[in-house]
Amino acid sequence: MGDRGGASGSRRRRTGPRTASGGSGGGGSSGSQPEDELRAAAAGAGADAGGGGDARTPDAAPALTRTPAGEGDGEGVEHSDLRCHRVQESLFSSASGFSNYRGILNWCVVMLILSNARLFLENIIKYGILVDPIQVVSLFLKDPYSWPSLCLIIVTNGFALAAFQVEKCLAKGTITERVGLLLHMANLITMLCFPAAVVLMVKSITPVGSVLALGFYTVLFLKMVSYYQVNLWCREYKAKKQAASETRKANGDVVSGGVKYPANLTYQDLYYFLFAPTLCYELNFPRSPRIRKRFLLRRLFEMLFFTQLLVGLIQQWMVPTIQNSMKPFRDMDYSRIIERLLKLAVPNHFIWLIFFYWFFHSCLNALAELMQFGDREFYRDWWNSESVTYFWQNWNIPVHKWCLRHFYKPALRMGVSKWMAKTGVFLASAFFHEYLVSVPLRMFRLWSFTGMMAQIPLAWIVGRFLQGNYGNAAVWLSLIIGQPVAVLMYVHDYYVLNYEAQMIS
Secondary structure (H helix, E strand, O other): OHHHHHHHHHHHOOOOOOOEOOOOOOOOOEOOOOHHHHHHHHHOHHHHHHOOOOOOOOOOHHHHOOOOOOOOOOOOOOHHHHOOOOOOOOOOOHHHOOOOOHHHHHHHHHHHHHHHHHHHHHHHHHHOOOOOHHHHHHHHOOOOOOOHHHHHHHHHHHHHHHHHHHHHHHHHOOOOHHHHHHHHHHHHHHHHHHHHHHHHHOOOOOHHHHHHHHHHHHHHHHHHHHHHHHHHHHHHHHHHHHHOOOOOOOOOOOOOOOOOOOOOOOHHHHHHHHHOOOOOOOOOOOEOOOOOHHHHHHHHHHHHHHHHHHHHHHHHHHHHHHHOOHHHHHHOOHHHHHHHHHHHHHHHHHHHHHHHHHHHHHHHHHHHHHHOEOOOOOOOOHHHOOOHHHHHHHOOHHHHHHHHHHHHHHHHHOOOOHHHHHHHHHHHHHHHHHHHHHHHHOOOOOHHHHHHHOHHHHHHHHHHHOOOHHHHHHHHHHHHHHHHHHHHHHHHHHHHHHHHHHHHO
16 A cells, blocks of 8 residues: 555656556456546545545545645645635625624714814814803893793792592592593693793793793693593593493503502692603603612713814814805805805704714713613614604604604594605604794794605605615705704894894884
């Protein structure tokens, strides 16, 4: 065996054809075997070994796993090393299935930081330091001895207590459901009209203070609608149980345990709901077992830090850009208007993202932790939205839950079509957006209302023609460009109405 292997090694060094003499186990002479045949045999060794052809002897197998002379691979290289290619896709091809682009994401973050750092440095060089925390106080107060916004917020207690007393009377049966409905409607309408009238008539109230006060009234309005409807459902449930067969135990709760109607009609229950970070009322809210002090401190620190950051960015970055945009609007220089719009888009969107984190994560989580409110789903992954509809359903979960529970589903139960119910939701949202902008500015231009209603055709276009990443890009583009357009329109009209008119007079 060793002699045969040595002879085989000697024969591989020959360049011409060779003849094999008979030997032990050879059984006769074999014909000429060129190097290309040996190479083909080496490549197909694995296939032949498992096939149905002639089996190789153990002595012959090592010869087929050697590299032919002149190939440069040397002695003793396995036949699997002769091949370095296989069928495969490039990583950027969708067929490759590759999805780990973490390095590219980090690169985008670095580029974003560098580009915004350059813009911020350019702003500092051009305008100097404009941040003035003392000036923020003037946005809320014109007269230090007059606090109309705070007074309006305190008055909200009267509307909440009025709704509470109506519910107490309904639970006792001293008034009918029709009378209770009329009283609630009068209370709700007054809840929206009264603060608007005060803002329009009292000149000492500032736009920022007005937005804050009207925001409280809007939240209270939505909460009181839910408070009335849930208690109404409890009364209906209780009446059905009482009318059912006596073999069933009649009770008025809407859950298996906990507080039952009308035991929920207490001041403690009412004010817990008023301060809870939700718009939808329940008799038994999910509660967390304890207050996590470290978690609460982190959220409070974030609230303080991002408040200062928002104020600084608005004063240093956004206000100068808006002021420099007035001249192109007056001259109707469209190229300069577009340039100003794109320049405003970056700080506006950055501030909007910070505000989202500050309010929906820091503020609402801090409030929920203090009140041991268990449901912390204040937002979902709206940043992955591939449609406009998905964005509006996931970026503001408290409002979405309210619209779904107290507007959309009741409309469907009344026989309204899904498309009309969705349109109604957008119409209500457009009204409150305009209410929170036009009333504090004391001018009615309907830019915010139009922008919200424009979401309906935009949602159809994106859902019909853009899918996947293209739909996600369209959603981001609408957020980045749409908001600065509305901001510039309102600021321009406010500037013309208040400052140019004063200069002319």
